[in-house]
Amino acid sequence: MPSQRVFRLVLAFCALLVVISVPALLAPWFGWGSTPGEEVELVVPRGASLAAVADDLHDAGLIESPRHFRGLARLLGTERPVQAGRYRLQAGLPWHDYLEALQQGRVIRQTLTIPEGTPSVLVAERLMAMPGLVGPVAAPAEGSVLPQTYDYGDGETRAAVLARMQAAMTATLDELWPRRTPQAAVKNREEAVTLASIVEKETGKAAERRTIAGVYSNRLRLGMKLDADPTVIYPITKGKPLGRRIRRSELDADTGYNTYVRAGLPEGPIANPGRASIEAVLDPAPTEALYFVADGSGGHVFANTLAEHNANVQHWYAVRRSRGEM
Numbered sequence: 001m002p003s004q005r006v007f008r009l010v011l012a013f014c015a016l017l018v019v020i021s022v023p024a025l026l027a028p029w030f031g032w033g034s035t036p037g038e039e040v041e042l043v044v045p046r047g048a049s050l051a052a053v054a055d056d057l058h059d060a061g062l063i064e065s066p067r068h069f070r071g072l073a074r075l076l077g078t079e080r081p082v083q084a085g086r087y088r089l090q091a092g093l094p095w096h097d098y099l100e101a102l103q104q105g106r107v108i109r110q111t112l113t114i115p116e117g118t119p120s121v122l123v124a125e126r127l128m129a130m131p132g133l134v135g136p137v138a139a140p141a142e143g144s145v146l147p148q149t150y151d152y153g154d155g156e157t158r159a160a161v162l163a164r165m166q167a168a169m170t171a172t173l174d175e176l177w178p179r180r181t182p183q184a185a186v187k188n189r190e191e192a193v194t195l196a197s198i199v200e201k202e203t204g205k206a207a208e209r210r211t212i213a214g215v216y217s218n219r220l221r222l223g224m225k226l227d228a229d230p231t232v233i234y235p236i237t238k239g240k241p242l243g244r245r246i247r248r249s250e251l252d253a254d255t256g257y258n259t260y261v262r263a264g265l266p267e268g269p270i271a272n273p274g275r276a277s278i279e280a281v282l283d284p285a286p287t288e289a290l291y292f293v294a295d296g297s298g299g300h301v302f303a304n305t306l307a308e309h310n311a312n313v314q315h316w317y318a319v320r321r322s323r324g325e326m
Helices: 002-030 050-059 066-076 095-104 120-129 158-179 189-202 206-222 229-237 248-252 275-282 306-322
Strands: 039-044 085-090 109-113 149-153 291-294 300-303
Touching: 002 066, 002 095, 039 050, 050 066, 066 095, 085 095, 120 158, 149 158, 158 189, 158 275, 189 206, 189 229, 189 275, 206 275, 206 291, 206 300, 229 248, 291 306, 300 306
Parallel strands: none
Antiparallel strands: 039 085, 109 149, 291 300
């Protein structure tokens, strides 16, 4: 019958439309025939809706149709909300890649480096100066932060980043403390961090750390004063550079940190020591040295006796006079 023939023709036409249009409809979603292009930065504010993000993707030239994107996202995507943050997205990728990145929060990560031996007051200042972080932060307890490089995303709180820094120090002590050797003179983790902070401040040469730790460990066992200049400076500046020579009155002041006045360790750390310095005090070099002084090249010369040390000091003074420093 003619009507049946027309009906079949209509069905065939509709099927043809589906065959033609569905692949075209889905092509952007799955990236069929697409070519990756330039990277584009996209900022998603907190609480942004899928519709708003679709508009932003369109404005950035990443998708052709916000309506098309929204429909496919609801049909083929997950129900997870998009995450706030700053993204770096490559043009020409499948649309579902954009949705997945936004829902999983694959934001641009920035980095923050805390150098070994940084005092806590400067840790707080560095956190406050970093772009993208939010919220206040106070100087943490001295010695509670592990110096290393940390990453963070835009909108993360400074308190959260600081918590990761402190967790890293706790994890490092948990790992290293059981490995201490019989040469270690420290009695607990707190003492280990305190002595490591002094070692950190006394030398910038990695090869010297264990030897300097050995000298201080020998002095602790003998009940000698540590005579460490950085312990005199700490209560004056809270670890910041002094910018001048130490005064005689400061060398004589009993501050609780001054190791020229009292034997033993100061009352707490004078900086945040790095992993290598903690390892050094837990496994100091086997040495009989009790003294060290600068050698003029950025390192130190070590001595077993006071007579040797005094000769080394005189040589150091001669070097300084030759440089016009004395």
